[in-house]
Amino acid sequence: MGYGPRYQELARVVTAEFSDAEVSGFVGRQGSFEIEINGQLIFSKLETSGFPYEDDIMDAIQKAHDGEPVEKITKSRPPCVIL
16 A cells, blocks of 8 residues: 555645646655655655655745745654554
8 A cells, every 4th residue: 555545635735726737656665755846856755754745845846846946844743662
């Protein structure tokens, strides 16, 4: 299962808001979930130990869409842990 469902949901949200966005994904290193905008890494689960907030991703995409500089996202929500 991996992070595929998280990717698919994020891709759905992005393309619903930005219909001209090109969204692609691939399976990378185990435990990684990274997001790039125009080749710039803006989020890495390996660095933050969690997943991004959708609002932060959408704000970054809006900035890129508007031609503004995009900053790296450093806050995240913790991954789900089942005990």
